[in-house]
Amino acid sequence: MAFDQERTGTWFAYGMVGRNPSNTGDSPRFADRLAARFPKITATIDEADFGVASLEVEALKQATRDAILMQDWPTVSEHLAFVDEVLQIPDPELHEAIGISYLTNLFYGETSQDFAMARTLLPKRLAAALEIMERHYEELR
Numbered sequence: 001m002a003f004d005q006e007r008t009g010t011w012f013a014y015g016m017v018g019r020n021p022s023n024t025g026d027s028p029r030f031a032d033r034l035a036a037r038f039p040k041i042t043a044t045i046d047e048a049d050f051g052v053a054s055l056e057v058e059a060l061k062q063a064t065r066d067a068i069l070m071q072d073w074p075t076v077s078e079h080l081a082f083v084d085e086v087l088q089i090p091d092p093e094l095h096e097a098i099g100i101s102y103l104t105n106l107f108y109g110e111t112s113q114d115f116a117m118a119r120t121l122l123p124k125r126l127a128a129a130l131e132i133m134e135r136h137y138e139e140l141r
Contacts, residue, residue, distance in 0.1 A: 030086065030094055031056045037082055038063070053097035061102045068118045077121050084123040103130045108137060 031050050035042040041063045049055035060079060067075040083098060107115060107130055122130065 030097075033086060034060060034082075038079075053093050054101045057094075057097040057101040058105075061106050064102075064106060064118075068114050071114060071117075073117070073121065076118050080118075080121055080123060080126060084126045087126070087129070099129060099133055104133050104137065108134055 029051070030053055031042060031045065034056065038060070041059050044063070045056055045059045060083070064076060064079040067073075067079065083102060087095060087098060103126070107119065119127070119130075
């Protein structure tokens with residue numbers, strides 16, 4: 001299901017609505033950025049999955065989930081800060097992958113104390129994006 005830019009949360013929260021994305025290949029791909037910052041996470045991605053943003057983002061989501069469950073708050077904070085930085089790139093495919101494969105799949109419906117603590121670590125714009133995503137999914141119910 002495709003979402004309107006304003007409904008995915010990330011474009012709206014990051015002030016990208018109405019801008020023309022310029023994903024010309026000049027900026028590094030998500031996997032390249034991930035490898036530069038978190039090479040161990042990138043090593044978990046199957047070679048055939050490189051270039052598919054949602055699958056690359058899924059690897060980061062799983063690493064963040066593992067860190068939350070281990071209550072490794074510095075690592076969770078690093079992952080969230082990285083996502084916040086990456087979302088400043090006006091790339092609709094990446095925004096959709098992060099909005100759905102990362103934020104929604106990581107937090108939606110999670111009510112445990114560990115996930116509540118992780119929510120407190122969300123950078124302001126990322127928290128706003130998650131709120132918009134969750135509202136959207138609630139409206140779909």
